[in-house]
Amino acid sequence: MSLDIKKIPAESFERVHIDSSQAERITKPSLSFWQDAWLRIRKNKGAIASIFILVFIIIMAFVGPMVSPHDAETQTITHANLPPKVQGLEKLGIFDGVGTLAGKEVDLYEMKKVDTYYWFGTDGLGRDMFSRVWEGTQISLLIAFVAAIIDMVIGVAYGGISGYYGGRVDDIMQRVVEILYGIPTLVIVILMLLVMEPGVTAIIIAITLTGWIGMSRIVRGQVLKFKNQEFVLASRTLGASNGRIISKHILPNILGVIIINTMFTIPTAIFFEAFLSFIGLGLQAPDASLGTLINDGYKLIRFQPHILLYPSIVLSLLMIAFNLLGDGLRDAFDPKMKD
Template identity: 75%
Template sequence: MTQHPEQLPKGVFERVTIDPSQAEKIAKPSLNFWQDAWRRLRKNKGAVVSLVVFLLILIMSIIGPHIGQFDPNQQTITHANLPPKVGGLEFLPLFDGVGTLGGQEVDLYEMKNVEVNYWLGTDGLGRDMFSRVWAGTQVSLFIAFMAAIIDMGIGIVYGGISGYFGGRIDDVLQRIVEILIGIPNLVVVILMIMIMDPGITAIIIALTITGWIGMSRVVRGQILKFKNQEFVLASKTLGASNTRIIWKHLLPNILGIVIINTMFTIPNAIFFEAFLSFIGLGLQAPEASLGTLINDGYKLIEFQPHILVYPAIVLSIIMIAFNLIGDGLRDALDPKMKD
C-alpha cells in the first residue's frame, strides 16, 4: 500500500505577486570603488575623529599666526619668559599668569607691568609662543607634505618603470636602489644639509634623497602583480600602448596602496624634520618649526615648561592623527576588508 506524504493544510502559504518592473531591482545603491571606500572609512570613528582634528590643526597653522596681536619673530625682551595667561580663564592654574620666581609663586604680568596677555606665554626672547607654535606647525607640515609629494612622484615613476618593463631595466634600477638602501639615511641627510645652506629647501631635498625608495619598491611589487592580469593582457591584445595601459589600467589599481603609504610617509617626515631641528641641523633662527621649538623648550623645562609642552603636544597629536587616518584608509581601501 502506497503511503502519501502528509499534506500541509491550505492557507499556510500565501501567494505573493511581484511587480515585474521591481523583480530585478537592486536594494542597495550602486557605488564605485571610492564611494565604497569612503563609506567604510566613515564607519571608523578613530579615523574620522583624527581627520577632523588634523583639519583643525591645519586650519590653525594657516590662520593661527595672524589671530594673535604679535608677530612670531617679534622680540620684546622685557616680556621674556612669561607664563600663559588668558583673559577670563585666570581661575585656571594653567592660564593665570602665575610663575615661580625665587622659589615663590608670583603674578609675573603684574610684576613686569605687562598689560597684554600671552595665551601660551613667551620664550626667553619675549616672543609670543601662540603665534610661534602655529607658525612652526605650518613650516613642519609644509616640509612634510612637500617631501611626501616628491617621494610619491619619484617612487611611482621609478617603481612603475622598473616593474612594468622588467628585464635588464629592472635589474639596473634595482641595483641602484640597493646601493642607496645600504647608505644610512641620516648620513645622507647630514651631508646634504652640510653642503647646502640650512633652510626649508635643504631639508626637503635631504628628506627626498632616499625617502622615495620605499614607495618605489611598493609600486614595483604592485605593478608586477597586476601587469600579467587578464585585463592588462586584453588591452595589449587590442593594441593599447604602454602609456595607456599604465595610466588607465595599472595606476588606478595601485592608487589605493600609494595613498596609504603616503599617509604613513607624512608623519615620518614630520618627525624626521623635528629630529633634525632638535639636533641643530634644521631651520636656523629666527625661523621656527616644531623641532626648533622643542629644542628651545627642553633646556628650560624645569623653569618654563610651557615652552616645551605646547609644541610637543601639537607634534604628538599630528603623529597620532596621521597614523590613525592611515590605519583607517588601509582598511577602507583594502578590497579584502569589504563587508
Template identity: 60%
Template sequence: MTQNNESVNKDMFVPAKIDSDKSEEISKPSLSYWQDAWLRVRKNKAAVVSLYLLVFLTIMALVGPYMSGHDPNLGIAKYSNLPPKVQALENVSWLPFDGTLENRSGKTYDVYETKNVEAGTYYWFGTDYLGRDLFSRVWKGTQVSLYIAFLAAFIDMVIGVAYGAISAYYGGRVDNVLQRIIEILVGIPNLIVVILMIIILDPGILSITVALTITGWVGMARVVRGQVLKLKSQEFVLASRTLGSTDRRIMWKRLIPNLVGVIIINTMFTIPSAIFFEAFLSFIGLGLQAPLASLGTLIDDGFKTLRLYPYQMVYPAIVISLIMICFNMIADGLRDALDPKMRD
C-alpha cells in the same frame, strides 16, 4: 505502522508567480568606489575625529600666527620667559593661564606685574628666552613642519610611483638594474645623507626637503612594484595591449588608477614620518636655522629650559603629537576602507 491519510492539495504544486520587473530591482542605492570608501571611513570614529582635528590644526597653522597680534620673530628682551596668560581665563585659579610662576621657596608670584608688562598685554602660550610670542611661533612652526612634510611626501609619491611602475612593467634587465639602485640607496643611512646635504646646501627648508626625498621614495617604489607585478598579467591589461595601447597609456590609464588606494595609504603613512624626521633634525641642530621656526626647533629650545619653564616645550610637543596621531589614525581608516582584503 501508521499510514498518513492526509490529502495532498493540488495548489501546493502551482509555480510561484514571480514579477520579472521586481527581480531586477536594486534594493540599495548605487555607489561609486569613493562613495563606498567614504561610508567605510565614516564608520571608523577615530579616523573621523582625527580628520576634523587635522583640519582644525591646519587652519590654525594658517591663521594662528596672526591671531595673538604679536610678531613670531620679534623679541622683546624685558618680556622674556613670561608664562601663559589668557583673557577671561586669568581669574580661574585651577588653570595655568594666569601669568604666575612659583619661585624657589614655593611662593607664587605674578611675573607680568614683576616685569612691568603693559596692562592688556597677553601672551597665550607665554614667551621664550628672547621674549618672542610662543603662540604665534608654535603655529608658524606647525606651518613650516606641515609644508616640509607635504612637499616631501608629494615628491616621494611622484618618484616612487613612476619608478616602481616602470621597474615592474618592463621587468627583466630593467627591473634588475632599478632594484639594485634601490638596494644601494637603502644601505645608506638617512642621517648621513642629511649631513651631506647640509654641507653642500645651506641649512634650511630646501636642504631638509632634498634629504627627505633622496631615500624617502624607496618604500613607495617597492609597494607599487609589487602591485604592478600582480596587475600586469590581468585580462584587462592584455585586452588593452591587444587593442594597440602603448606601454605608457597602459601604465597611466590602466595600472596606476587601480593603485590609487595603495598610493594614498602609503602617502598618509609617509607624512607623519617626514614630520618626525624633520623635528628630529631640528632637535639635534641639523634643521632650520634662526629666525625660522619649526616644531622641532621649538621643542629643542623648550627642552633647554624644561625644568624652569616647562610650558615652552609642552605646547609644541602637544601639537606635533596630535598631528602624528591624526595622520596615523586617518591612514588606518583609509587602509581599512580602500584595501579590498580588509573589507568585511
C-alpha cells in the same frame, strides 16, 4: 486497511506570478570604489577624529598667527619667560600668569607690569609663543607635504617603470635602489645639509634624496602583481598602448596603496624635520619649526616648561592623527575588509 488522506486545497497549486521588472532589481544602491571606501572610513572613529584634528591644526597653522595680538618675531626683553595667561580663564586658577621665581609662586605679569596677555607665554627673548608655535607648525607641514609629494612622484614613476618593463631594465634600476638603500639615510642627509645652506629647501632635498625608495619598492611590487592579470592581458591583446594600460588599468588599481603609503610618509617627514632641527642641522634662527621650538624648550624644561609643552603637543597630535588616518585608509581600501 484504510488510510485517512487529507485533501490539499487546490489554491496551494496556483501559479505564483512574479513581475519580471522587479525580478532582477538591486535592493541596495550601486557604489563606486571611492564611495564604498568612504562608507568604511566613516565607521572608523579613530580616522574620523584624526581628520578633525588635522583640519583644526592646519587651519590654526595659517589662522593662528593672524588672530594673535602679538607678532612671532617681535622681541620684548622685559616680557621674557612669561607663563601662559588667557583672559577669562585666569579667574579659574588656570592660565593665570603665575610662575615660579626663587622657589615661590608669583604673578609674573604683575611683577613685570605687563598689561597684555600671552596665551602660550613667551620665550627667553620675549617673543609670543602662540604665534611662534603655529608658524612653526606651518613650516613643518610645508616641508612634510612637499617632501611627501616629491617622494610619491619619484617613487611611483621609478617603481612603475621598473616593475612594468621588467627584465634588464628592472635589474639595473633595482641595483641602484639596493645601493642607495644600503647607505644610512641619516649620513646622506647630514652630508647634504653640511654642503648646502641650511633652510627649508635644503631640508626638503635632504629628506627626498632617499625617501622615495620605500614608495618605489611598494609600487614595483603592485605593478608586478597586476601587469599579468587577465584584464591587462586582454587590453594588450586588443592593441592598447603601454601608456593606456598603465593609466587606465594598473594605476587605478594601485592608487589606494599609493595614498596609504603617502599618508604614512607625511608623519615620517614631520618627525625627521623635527629631529634635524632638534640636533641643530635644520632651520636656523630666527626661522622656527616644531623641531627648533622643542630644541629651545628642552633646555628650560625645569623652569619654563610651557616653551617645550605646546610644540610637543602639536607634534604628537600630528604624528598620532596621520598614523590613525593612514590605518583607517588602509582598512578602507583593502578589498578583503568587506562587511
